[in-house]
Amino acid sequence: MLDIALLRKDPQAVAARLALGGRYQLDIDAFQALEAERKQVQTRTEELQARRNALSKLVGMKRGKGEDASAEMAESAAIPDQLKALEAQLGDIRAKLDNFLMTVPNLPHDSVPDGRSxxxxxxxxxxxxxxxxxxxxxxxxxxxxxxxxxxxxxxxxxxxxxxxxxxxxxxxxxxxxxxxxxxxxxxxxxxxxxxxxxxxxxxxxxxxxxxxxxxxxxxxxxxxxxxxxxxxxxxxxxxxxxxxxxxxxxxxxxxxxxxxxxxxxxxxxxxxxxxxxxxxxxxxxxxxxxxxxxxxxxxxxxxxxxxxxxxxxxxxxxxxxxxxxxxxxxxxxxxxxxxxxxxxxxxxxxxxxxxxxxxxxxxxxxxxxxxxxxxxxxxxxxxxxxxxxxxxxxxxxxxxxxxxxxxxxxxxxxxxxxxxxxxxxxxxxxx
Structure with missing residues (x-):
């Protein structure tokens, strides 16, 4: 399996090396679409985690002042289910990325000559x-x-x-x-x-x-x-x-x-x-x-x-x-x-x-x-x-x-x- 970090860093360069001798035509658009979806889900996950932490602090502050924190507690209580759904969604995206990479051949070493047969x-x-x-x-x-x-x-x-x-x-x-x-x-x-x-x-x-x-x-x-x-x-x-x-x-x-x-x-x-x-x-x-x-x-x-x-x-x-x-x-x-x-x-x-x-x-x-x-x-x-x-x-x-x-x-x-x-x-x- 290719190092996904290489694909994320420079997909065009990876595609060019894979194309040597007609070895493989990388579908960059398909990869980048999956990557965009992954980033979106990860960003939303990080936002929710940050919001949960902020709500926890806010609830503590309000309770310390004797103020009503029921709204914050209700919002916080809903976050675990949202995170669980995002985790499942992220797992599905990662599985698609794995399946995508499973069909991609190895990159030829720099010393490998170009050629088709x-x-x-x-x-x-x-x-x-x-x-x-x-x-x-x-x-x-x-x-x-x-x-x-x-x-x-x-x-x-x-x-x-x-x-x-x-x-x-x-x-x-x-x-x-x-x-x-x-x-x-x-x-x-x-x-x-x-x-x-x-x-x-x-x-x-x-x-x-x-x-x-x-x-x-x-x-x-x-x-x-x-x-x-x-x-x-x-x-x-x-x-x-x-x-x-x-x-x-x-x-x-x-x-x-x-x-x-x-x-x-x-x-x-x-x-x-x-x-x-x-x-x-x-x-x-x-x-x-x-x-x-x-x-x-x-x-x-x-x-x-x-x-x-x-x-x-x-x-x-x-x-x-x-x-x-x-x-x-x-x-x-x-x-x-x-x-x-x-x-x-x-x-x-x-x-x-x-x-x-x-x-x-x-x-x-x-x-x-x-x-x-x-x-x-x-x-x-x-x-x-x-x-x-x-x-x-x-x-x-x-x-x-x-x-x-x-x-x-x-x-x-x-x-x-x-x-x-x-x-x-x-x-x-x-x-």
Whole structure:
């Protein structure tokens, strides 16, 4: 949620930043109309409170002089009901302001380039050299089919955009997740978590998936007709990990908080049909190792660079060529102030594809969650929250299948994964 103080101070400047890359068109008139109504009610409330105090003093003076104060007492007696009505009116206005702000995305950081699409993103650096093949390269669907990747079975069980993994490819998928967790916990200092896969509405409001992205979620219903509750399958463990500080004042000496978790992620991919329909690039269910940091605001951009490096470390250890992109304003997610995308090289496509997004949300999620810390002056202040994939397991599997394929249909196992697979160096195809 945006800092409402910024909107009140300079709505035109906020609107201009939100409009970068066509990100969002702020309805300034609607905001200012609500603000005018709020100010009117608050002014009337303050006037009544002042009048009540004045009447109290006047009643005391008249009683002290033995004068009749019945008129003042009657006027004073009517004020509490008027204040109660104004309080309810103010609560309704504040709720409308909250609902207004809930649909407004985060402000892009000053370093974020203008632009409307991924074509306007800025490449920051590359690592690794794409492998040269002396045979016709197959995509991950064909490579994986010989190693236990079965989309027909998945379609039979669930429908399109699901994958069924069996045998070598299932073992490789598990090894990747374990490897990622070990690197993030043992080398980068994240605490491993196991989180719920189903969450309530308040949790999704906190990190910004609701109300805007409800149609992208899978949800389930608990209870009967009289006590029905809508619950949601997580689209990322960013949701659960970040919400651990919801409605909390964190002591300064406990920051930064670094959390990681391996979970399945469920996304209906609304609006994306027709894109990446083949294979595992865009699935309704996929696994991800997520990184989350909760930090003191002055350190959040240092943490953003650090988390990007933590995601890069996985790709480097796997020997997978990649590039780091700075996203333009129009290509960033709803809650992000700044985002780095890691794009891994996929030889069958002859291009780089996203495998991780690392975002600094600054205080945007914190204000929604009421997540604060007590600063050095002893005052409560919003924390900054950051999240990133470390990495998306399915897309990493895709990259391994394509980059490590051999002419005979076998797959060389990346060296760092061999300890997780009993020392296996190569998987032979099921011819």
């Amino acid at each position: 991924d074509a306007d993103n800025v490449e920051l650096r590359r690592w690794g050299t794409p492998r040269e093949f002396d045979f016709e390269v197959k995509d991950h669907v064909d490579v994986g089919a010989r190693l236990g990747l079965d989309f027909d079975m998945a379609a039979k069980l669930s429908g399109a955009r699901f994958a069924f993994l069996k045998g070598p490819v299932a073992r490789l998928h598990r090894a990747l997740a374990q490897f990622m967790l070990d690197v993030q916990t043992q080398e980068h200092g994240y605490s491993e978590c196991y989180t719920p896969y189903i969450v309530n509405t308040a949790t999704l409001l906190g990190t910004g998936q609701l109300p805007k992205f409800k149609d992208d979620m899978f949800w389930v219903t608990k209870g009967g007709a009289d006590d029905k509750e809508d619950l949601y399958l997580v689209s990322t463990s960013e949701i659960t990990l970040t919400n651990t500080v919801r409605d909390t004042v964190v002591p300064l000496d406990q920051l930064p908080i670094r959390l990681t978790a391996h979970t399945p992620c469920f996304r209906s991919e609304a609006g994306s049909y027709g894109r990446d329909t083949r294979g595992m690039i865009r699935q309704h269910q996929f696994d991800k190792v997520e990184m989350v940091q909760i930090v003191e605001p002055s350190t959040s951009y240092e943490a953003h660079e650090q988390m990007t490096a933590h995601a890069e470390a996985i790709l480097q250890k796997l020997g997978l060529p990649y590039r780091v992109m700075l996203l333009c304003a129009g290509d960033m997610g709803f809650g992000a102030a700044k985002t780095h995308d890691l794009e891994v090289w996929l030889p069958a496509q002859g291009t780089y594809r996203e495998i991780s997004s690392v975002s600094n949300c600054e205080g945007f999620q914190a204000r929604r969650m009421k997540a604060r810390f007590k600063n050095a002056a002893g005052k409560n202040e919003d924390v900054h929250t950051l999240n990133g994939s470390g990495l998306a397991v399915g897309r990493t599997l895709v990259a391994v299948l394509e980059n490590y394929q051999q002419a005979d249909g076998s797959l060389v196992v990346p060296e760092v994964l061999r300890p997780y697979l009993g020392g296996i160096e190569r998987f032979s195809p099921n011819l």
